[in-house]
Amino acid sequence: MTRHADMRRFAETWITDISPIARMTLEENKDASSRCKVLWNGDDGFEISDGDIKHVVDLRWKTCTCRSWMLRGIPCPHVICALYHIEQNPDDLVEHWYRKATFLKAYQYSIQTMPSMKMWPESENPSIEPPEPKPMPGRPKKCRRRAKDKPRKKFGKLSKKGVxxxxxxxxxxxxxxxxxxxxxxxxxxxxxxxxxxxx
Known part of the structure; x- marks a missing residue:
């Protein structure tokens, strides 16, 4: 019950509009983007060289061939490198589910308090009882409990090794x-x- 109130107070501690975990991932991707090199086609397409691997970024369709941006909703290092090349802020392309407004919507309703069960009003409806046991077809299984001092039966045959x-x-x-x-x-x-x- 108190979790909703705790989460609302936690959202007030955010430094930016992006959640702290998403912010940490974004900053790590910004640092990793410094090792990338970019080639721009003049439109929305970018060719990003990350070591020996080349990735293609399309800002119009919000895609990157590394697929990290589409899966996580946080710009990957290749997208950030392309955004820096055209002087755009990577924070603007973080998906809405990492924003404070979306986080607060999940906890906007509170769980109402209620008294103890002993203070509940008695119901006049018939009580719900478990169904009566129905005999199943076939021979019933015997549930025998072995005594603690009873020796256990040895299963299997003796080994003929050495005979x-x-x-x-x-x-x-x-x-x-x-x-x-x-x-x-x-x-x-x-x-x-x-x-x-x-x-």
Whole structure:
């Protein structure tokens, strides 16, 4: 509730018509514009050299190829360099949403005070109750709370790391039958058939 009054008092401390944060950004851009060089076409177009990069500024459409001016609403160093070349003030091209008048419009209405809830008049309207629970389809989930002293169940299988596997085909160590690359010997196959009386 007091924020609106605080913001109105804060606006009275502004040195200029532009907000302090926007003013700080504008002054930084003014300092950065000193390293730029300008070429003017005699109309509204400017070619600004900023090191190895060249930007195009159009004051009629309020555009710069760096796009900072269009995104932030504060003249970038390239625009300021062009404005200084034609002896115009960069402060005049700062967008209106950074002005004191726009700032005060956002806080022109105050939040009205109100008494405690205990002093509110009782309403004769029916009270709003939460809806009754509706049973959902399907088996209801069981919400079980584990006791503090109950040991937790271990999930997953034990690791077989370090266990020597024996192949059931060739009876060699180091692999199983799915990875076996050797064929079963004929003698072993014959003994297998004789064991189960397979003819």
């Amino acid at each position: 020597n596997m024996t192949c059931s085909k060739c009876h060699q160590l180091g692999h199983n039958k799915s990875a076996c690359k050797s064929e079963v010997s004929h003698a072993y196959f014959e003994s297998f058939l004789a064991l189960f009386n397979v003819h």
